[in-house]
Amino acid sequence: MKRLFVIGNGFDLLHDLKTTYKEFFHFCTSYFDGLIAELIEYFDHLSIEENWYDFENALSYLNDRKFSDLLRVSKFGNIEQAKEFVENSFSSIKNNLDYLLSIWSFHISNNELQETKKMFSFKSNDYFLTFNYTEVLEILYSIPSDKILHIHGSSADNKNKLIYGHNNTEFTDFLLEEIQTLQTEEDKLDPDLESELTKKIVIETQNLTKPVHKCIGENIIWFENKYEQIIVIGHSYSFVDTPYFFKLFENNKNSQIVFHCHDEKAKEKLEKMTKSIGLNDFQVIDSLEIQKIFMMNIEVL
Numbered sequence: 001m002k003r004l005f006v007i008g009n010g011f012d013l014l015h016d017l018k019t020t021y022k023e024f025f026h027f028c029t030s031y032f033d034g035l036i037a038e039l040i041e042y043f044d045h046l047s048i049e050e051n052w053y054d055f056e057n058a059l060s061y062l063n064d065r066k067f068s069d070l071l072r073v074s075k076f077g078n079i080e081q082a083k084e085f086v087e088n089s090f091s092s093i094k095n096n097l098d099y100l101l102s103i104w105s106f107h108i109s110n111n112e113l114q115e116t117k118k119m120f121s122f123k124s125n126d127y128f129l130t131f132n133y134t135e136v137l138e139i140l141y142s143i144p145s146d147k148i149l150h151i152h153g154s155s156a157d158n159k160n161k162l163i164y165g166h167n168n169t170e171f172t173d174f175l176l177e178e179i180q181t182l183q184t185e186e187d188k189l190d191p192d193l194e195s196e197l198t199k200k201i202v203i204e205t206q207n208l209t210k211p212v213h214k215c216i217g218e219n220i221i222w223f224e225n226k227y228e229q230i231i232v233i234g235h236s237y238s239f240v241d242t243p244y245f246f247k248l249f250e251n252n253k254n255s256q257i258v259f260h261c262h263d264e265k266a267k268e269k270l271e272k273m274t275k276s277i278g279l280n281d282f283q284v285i286d287s288l289e290i291q292k293i294f295m296m297n298i299e300v301l
Contacts, residue, residue: 004227007130010234035096059208060168083200090204105133105155165210167240223247231258237269246277257282
């Protein structure tokens, strides 16, 4: 039987790895407190209590005060200098996020993973589409690299940056609303500068979106392959990742589909996701069931 395992962060958590967003936040504040402080200065929706999907969504909401500051860079004297300042500001944000995620995922794969034990037993002809940056499959389970797709990048890949971002299509409206708020104040903006900077800020914020359709297109063979069974382990079923599931199940309508949900919140999000893509025939199992099944290496019924 040709099986595809779709792996989310819950898979790493089942192996007792410290890969929650809260633990990432703690890691960064312990070693890179200044970089985290700068991110919060731009995105005050960021919170230590968030989940990964909340973190990504927060990247679409600029801090009101910071947004105001960016629009008021008319002190530079000309539009091009002001636009360059905005571009450099967002470039710094992106570089810091790239660096923090890369260092953290490398730390997990090369330090914490050494003390982790196997939780599952896989077969030699199994395939894996993982949303995780860590190398649990390669290091712990010795899965060959040609059987694994890191759809958002890997901590072992030094050539390509890790992929993350929001999918908030309403962020442009949010920015325009902020413009209107600022224009009611006494310190009004120069109309030409306002127009140019608004466009520039929208473009730079768009660069923080997750390129889901690009990721699918570059790895289309994985989504067009036929699998007899598709098992999803530890995924959050967040809205931003829905297109991946739509494309995968569009080409595997006759596959046996199994979803792992670790709690009721995950079940609720799974229900919304499956309804949105028109998927009705599937099985849902909890963490105890999935470990029992795959430690014994038997087929899901």
